[in-house]
Amino acid sequence: MLKLVKISEFIKKLQTLPELKRKIIFWSIIIILGTSLFILYIKNIGQKIKSFQKEEFLEELKIPQLKEEMKIVPQPEVEENFKKLKELIKEMEEAKHSQYEEK
Structure with a gap:
């Protein structure tokens, strides 16, 4: 109770200041x-960094297992893009050869 009185007096004193x-x-x-x-x-943050268990974190991520799973997943769009790229290269080479033949 005494502290509340002191706090209220302090607040009143603050209110009277410029x-x-x-x-x-x-x-x-x-x-x-x-x-x-x-x-x-x-x-x-410092404590969390010190207590961070890198090995456990990497085990939880299961990166080796993830790499193996990625090898298994078929990626047809990559094959399609690779074929398109080969075709573009052939077209460019043919266009280049035809330009030299015209000159």
């Missing part, structure tokens, strides 16, 4: 809180 001083106090509090939260955030 606007410039209130703004300075407000932004000072915001900066202090923001900096504190940022520091806590950085520490938390």
Whole structure:
């Protein structure tokens, strides 16, 4: 109860201050809180990075198994594109030869 009275007195005292001083106090509090939260955030990230288990993560991804599965999956569009590419190369070579023959 005593703390509530002190807090209310402090708030009343702040309300009587000029606007410039209130703004300075407000932004000072915001900066202090923001900096504190940022520091806590950085520490938390540091702990998570230290506790990160790379081996377990890679095992969970199952990359070797995924590579094997990718080999099994048929990819007809790749074959079609490869055939089209070969045809384009032939056409370009023929066009090139016909240009030389015309000259």
